[in-house]
Structure formats: structure tokens, C-alpha cells
């Protein structure tokens with residue numbers, strides 16, 4: 001399997017990972033796998049009934065991939081689609097990334113890690129408008145775990161990406177030694193098979209704007225135009241004062257932002273906390289274990 005690559009995208013929820021996944025895979029050689037981990041390790045109701053991003057009910061791609069098993073996941077995709085030379089996996093779960101990267105390394109497949117992140121204020125805004133609680137803990141925990149487990153990654157600033165997608169993607173593709181075209185950011189130009197992932201990003205794959213019956217209003221960016229890159233530069237104005245002061249005073253978050261800007265890792269510094277990582281790993285294992293049993297009926301994670 002020479003000249004084949006797998007690119008793993010890390011990032012908290014609502015960080016733009018699904019969008020970045022489809023942008024990078026927007027070429028004949030690329031394949032967007034989306035949050036493919038949930039095909040093998042389902043933990044939410046919709047994971048048990050996978051719907052392919054291409055929208056074709058007759059598409060059997062993921063059935064075949066599942067049949068061959070997790071161990072052969074990327075190999076199956078490469079074999080089924082001979083034109084594909086790189087796969088983008090935006091499963092995000094750092095333990096999934098480590099596990100798959102180890103396997104791919106043994107198979108001689110080149111791997112790259114990208115970590116997309118939003119400024120805490122922008123992330124708080126994304127969570128609050130969806131009426132989701134615990135934005136601060138979610139953001140801190142995700143990036144603390146990632147930086148404690150993975151040290152070789154390319155940081156991707158969400159705001160940098162949406163401000164000038166063309167230039168940003170060109171630099172990224174050059175760094176990854178991947179093909180680039182000027183329209184690559186228009187990810188809806190291609191029929192992707194992206195599995196799961198963010199629904200307000202995947203809505204652009206549809207020819208016409210149709211929120212679908214299962215779409216929550218809060219998940220549709222109100223000012224977004226269909227098939228254009230959504231960019232909200234005004235979000236700080238709508239942030240509640242207590243959120244602004246939380247962000248300004250939280251040292252842990254400031255340290256994380258500095259590390260993310262520079263591509264830093266906790267593995268190389270004094271910030272690695274073994275107890276924290278063990279605790280988060282246990283929580284992650286419980287999520288999959290419990291999710292595999294009752295996740296089919298209830299969304300608990």
C-alpha cells in the first residue's frame with residue numbers, strides 16, 4: 001500500500017471537523033470517511049442505522065466496509081475505490097486515532113494528524129446557540145486529552161480556515177503533499193460518502209436547501225447561505241458577560257490556546273496529567289460499552 005495516506009482529523013464537537021474532512025477529500029483521489037468509528041463502535045441511535053452521505057439508499061459501500069471489519073477498514077475503502085489515494089477520517093476520538101494509526105503504521109500506510117479548533121468564545125457561541133450545556137468542560141477536556149496523547153499534529157484554526165479557505169487549504173495541502181485545486185473549499189461539488197458527522201455541514205451536500213425532518217432548528221445556522229462557507233465574525237457581541245469573563249480568567253484554557261496556536265503537546269512538557277488521562281479513557285470506554293447496549297434506543301452521550 002504505497003503512496004496511500006490516511007488523514008485523521010481531531011477536534012471537539014462543532015469545531016468544523018466534518019467541513020474540513022469534506023474539503024480535504026474534495027478531489028478525485030480523496031475520500032471522506034466522516035465519523036467512521038461509529039460504524040464499528042456505535043453509541044447513538046443513528047449509528048445503528050448508518051445512512052451514507054451520498055444519499056443513495058442503494059449505496060452499499062459502508063455495508064461492505066463493515067462486513068470486512070474494523071481491522072481492514074481503510075484497506076477495504078482503498079480496494080473498493082482504486083482511484084482513491086488518501087482517506088480523511090474525522091472520527092475525532094483520540095483513542096480511535098491512536099489505535100488506527102498503530103495499525104496503519106504496521107501496514108506501511110502514511111498517516112497525518114490534523115487538529116481543528118475554535119477559539120473558546122466561538123466554541124461557547126456554537127454550543128450556547130444549540131442550548132448545549134458544559135461548553136467549557138467539553139472544550140478543555142477534549143483538547144487536554146488530545147494534547148496528552150498525540151504530539152505530532154498540524155493545528156488547524158477554524159477561524160483561519162473560514163476567513164480565507166482557498167489560501168488556507170492550499171497551505172495545508174502543500175504541507176500534506178496532497179493535490180490541491182482552487183475550488184477545493186466548495187466541498188459540495190463532489191458526491192461524498194461521508195458517514196455521520198455534523199449535519200449543518202452535510203446539509204450543503206444536498207442540491208437544494210432542505211433541512212430534513214430530523215433537523216433541529218438550532219442546528220441550522222440562521223444566516224448561512226446554502227453552499228457557502230458560513231462565517232460568523234460577530235459572535236463575540238452575543239456572548240453573555242459571564243461567559244466572556246470565564247474565558248478571560250481561565251488559565252487552563254489560555255494555556256491550551258497557546259499550545260494549539262503553536263502545535264504544542266502536553267507529552268513534551270510538564271502539563272501531562274496521568275490521572276486525568278486515565279479517568280477520561282475510562283469514561284470513553286464506558287461510553288462505547290454502554291452505548292453498544294442501550295445507545296440503540298436512547299441518546300445518552
Ligand SMILES: [Zn+2]
Nearest residue numbers: 052054059193
Ligand atoms: Zn454512498
